[in-house]
Amino acid sequence: MSKLSLFFFAFVLLFSSQSMMGQTILNGRVVDDEGIAIPDVLISTNTQSTVSDDDGFFVLSISNDSLLTITHVNYESKYIVARKRKETIVVELKLKSRQLEEVSIVDESKVASDRVDLHEISRMNVLFGESDVIKYLVTLPGIASINSFDAGISVRGGSTTENAFLVKGMRIADPTHITSLVTAFDPYVLSRSTVYKSGFPSMYNGRLSGYVDMNSETIEIEEVEAELSVGIISSSAKVAIPIGKGGNNQIKFSARQTYLHLISTMYNRKSKTGTLPKYGFQDYSLSYHGRISDKWSLSAFGLVSGDELPFELTQNDNQHMQWNAQSAVVSLDRKLKRNGSLKILGGVNGNESVFEQDSNDQYISSEANNQSVSVRWDQPLTQTFAYHMGYSYERNDYSLSKNERDESISNNSMQSLYGDLIVFPNLNWVLTGGINMTYYEGLRSFYDVSPRVKVEYLLDDLELWVDYARTRQYEEKLPFFAIRSPMDIPVPLGDNNQSARCDAVSLGAKYELLEGLKLTSSVFFKRLDYIKDFSASSRSNLEFEYIEMVEGQGHAYGVEAELVWTHQKLSAGVNYTYLESKRQFDEINEGDVFSPPFDITSSAGVSLSYALNRHWFMSAFWTYTSGIYVTVPEGVAVAKDITNPGTTVNYVPIYGDRYYYRLPARHRLDLGISYRRPVKNKHAIKFSGGTYNTYNHKNVDFIYLEAEQTSTYLVSFVPKSRMVLPFVPYLSITFYLSEKGGQNG
Numbered sequence: 001m002s003k004l005s006l007f008f009f010a011f012v013l014l015f016s017s018q019s020m021m022g023q024t025i026l027n028g029r030v031v032d033d034e035g036i037a038i039p040d041v042l043i044s045t046n047t048q049s050t051v052s053d054d055d056g057f058f059v060l061s062i063s064n065d066s067l068l069t070i071t072h073v074n075y076e077s078k079y080i081v082a083r084k085r086k087e088t089i090v091v092e093l094k095l096k097s098r099q100l101e102e103v104s105i106v107d108e109s110k111v112a113s114d115r116v117d118l119h120e121i122s123r124m125n126v127l128f129g130e131s132d133v134i135k136y137l138v139t140l141p142g143i144a145s146i147n148s149f150d151a152g153i154s155v156r157g158g159s160t161t162e163n164a165f166l167v168k169g170m171r172i173a174d175p176t177h178i179t180s181l182v183t184a185f186d187p188y189v190l191s192r193s194t195v196y197k198s199g200f201p202s203m204y205n206g207r208l209s210g211y212v213d214m215n216s217e218t219i220e221i222e223e224v225e226a227e228l229s230v231g232i233i234s235s236s237a238k239v240a241i242p243i244g245k246g247g248n249n250q251i252k253f254s255a256r257q258t259y260l261h262l263i264s265t266m267y268n269r270k271s272k273t274g275t276l277p278k279y280g281f282q283d284y285s286l287s288y289h290g291r292i293s294d295k296w297s298l299s300a301f302g303l304v305s306g307d308e309l310p311f312e313l314t315q316n317d318n319q320h321m322q323w324n325a326q327s328a329v330v331s332l333d334r335k336l337k338r339n340g341s342l343k344i345l346g347g348v349n350g351n352e353s354v355f356e357q358d359s360n361d362q363y364i365s366s367e368a369n370n371q372s373v374s375v376r377w378d379q380p381l382t383q384t385f386a387y388h389m390g391y392s393y394e395r396n397d398y399s400l401s402k403n404e405r406d407e408s409i410s411n412n413s414m415q416s417l418y419g420d421l422i423v424f425p426n427l428n429w430v431l432t433g434g435i436n437m438t439y440y441e442g443l444r445s446f447y448d449v450s451p452r453v454k455v456e457y458l459l460d461d462l463e464l465w466v467d468y469a470r471t472r473q474y475e476e477k478l479p480f481f482a483i484r485s486p487m488d489i490p491v492p493l494g495d496n497n498q499s500a501r502c503d504a505v506s507l508g509a510k511y512e513l514l515e516g517l518k519l520t521s522s523v524f525f526k527r528l529d530y531i532k533d534f535s536a537s538s539r540s541n542l543e544f545e546y547i548e549m550v551e552g553q554g555h556a557y558g559v560e561a562e563l564v565w566t567h568q569k570l571s572a573g574v575n576y577t578y579l580e581s582k583r584q585f586d587e588i589n590e591g592d593v594f595s596p597p598f599d600i601t602s603s604a605g606v607s608l609s610y611a612l613n614r615h616w617f618m619s620a621f622w623t624y625t626s627g628i629y630v631t632v633p634e635g636v637a638v639a640k641d642i643t644n645p646g647t648t649v650n651y652v653p654i655y656g657d658r659y660y661y662r663l664p665a666r667h668r669l670d671l672g673i674s675y676r677r678p679v680k681n682k683h684a685i686k687f688s689g690g691t692y693n694t695y696n697h698k699n700v701d702f703i704y705l706e707a708e709q710t711s712t713y714l715v716s717f718v719p720k721s722r723m724v725l726p727f728v729p730y731l732s733i734t735f736y737l738s739e740k741g742g743q744n745g
Helices: 002-015 119-121 135-137 260-270 537-538
Strands: 024-031 043-044 049-051 057-060 066-072 073-080 089-092 112-117 163-167 192-194 210-215 223-233 234-243 249-258 280-291 295-316 315-335 343-356 363-382 387-403 406-425 430-443 444-458 462-473 476-480 489-492 498-514 517-535 549-569 568-582 601-611 614-625 635-639 650-654 666-679 683-692 703-711 715-722 730-737
Touching: 002 715, 049 057, 049 363, 135 192, 135 210, 363 489, 387 489, 406 489, 517 568
Parallel strands: 024 089, 163 210
Antiparallel strands: 024 057, 043 049, 043 066, 066 073, 112 192, 192 210, 223 234, 223 730, 234 249, 249 280, 280 295, 295 315, 315 343, 343 363, 363 387, 387 406, 406 430, 430 444, 444 462, 462 498, 476 489, 498 517, 517 549, 549 568, 568 601, 601 614, 614 666, 635 650, 666 683, 683 730, 703 715
């Protein structure tokens, strides 16, 4: 630890600076025309500058009658004369002639990333009566879903296990529901998300492909707000409660319960084995935000989710799966001089899964728990310089149990020092350099150094950027089935493993062709080393010490483009991504280079939303992805106890090369319509309906072999395909306690 202490001391010396003196302290807040806070707004005079925080607040030392320039890439600039005031001034900015801003060139200072808030999500098709973060993300270029079992996202040719889901930068348990239809990330509580596909700030490490950092937007409310939604597939209840005067302290709570098993009964009446599983889940989210004083604030977030899936592959093969996740994050924030901030955060989370199979009395459970703490310091120095730096500690515990008796346990820990230096030479250029230093301690111990660099150029309607980032990963998930699923088992590094490494470079541009018409495009390349997979024999003994984690290499490159048009009440977008993603392991497929399931050559999406009037709202989304590569059994072994003629014959699939069979392309159309109206000028009610997979395309999720007896003595094995969700209609009714509730856009 002496090396880390020395690095931290040198870091502080490098970036320390004397405070700038001023005659008057000006306190302000920046909001949009709906009163929603705008973070990362640049407020400057001719001698110094600052940036608004996550709640839109800023503090600036000025001289009387100073001219303030207030700028943000997505909003019209504003100029005001600042005078000495006791109260906090509120500055309102107007959006730059565009209503749907899916990709913003802003960072915690000004960094290229995809920003999503409740406004954008509300304009999408509200599937099953519920808005959802992940469902919106898969409409963005470079992000795709793989199949209905793997509810994660593939970012620029990466595995769904190579993404981190965070709240306020803290890792949380992955609360995966099957399919990307809905996840436990309710935008009512987590109303603002930032998605990084490349150019990661130095605080992000531990995953190779993408980071989804979610936060709860604090909007001042004066009275209780609530909504209750009842649908044919799920029901939910949500409430926001102000605490004290001013509504600045508040609690938000959201709960949802599905009853999809009732719908599956209707679909399965005419089928012996069924086509739709009796799947059910529930999730609960809670957030708190409160100001302790003018400088101190406290926020907390909690999430609990649970899923249960009885699945019948064949008449003789009944399986039961259940999994759950719990997370909690607490943050204590202090405002510093010149709009700096100090954050002290702590978090705990865990995932657990259980698998049972009736045919062979099989029982397997796995559990992963995480505890972490973090300290971050953000500080603008002058009008030209700012920095972010911090320290984090994380501990992970893993357990694996078979047949409710044998248990295998493993653990590891990580400590990181990180920092970014941001330079603003002028209003057109932003230069960022950062580094993350991590000390890993598990079955073996080592140091990792990961540099980051980003250059951005902003000019009127044109934005250009180029970035490079190195990231690491310290665990991988062992696929429980031949496809990825929420049952996959987290496995830490073995005593002979190094951390997986990704070096990613991207170059991009965004240009507003006409008023409301925006084009964004980028090219990217990723080099991967020491990436992880598992040898086929690893599934024979499910204990950590016997699971053989193998290391290989790979690459991914591609190009993505998106065209978005917004005009009054209409929003439309089309995007396309081309990529190649390859991997190679000496122990897999005889060392040949192969295409993993996330090598999605082409993906495209078309979205449309239109507000007919103040009551009616329509939306449509069509998506297409190339067929993915999967592992298909090459044969079947017949197992039977010959000493007991009455025992059941078991057919065990035999696998050869992996990922050699490509499934057909996947595509579907989702349609939605809603009608909202006030009730007695105090409340509101909304009716939402639509269809998922409207033309009922058979999107194959996986392939298996089924034994069919052709005669008394002969049995043939026939490949069968299975899709999880066919055409599904939905309808929901939502009651809002507030008359403003449920407004789209």
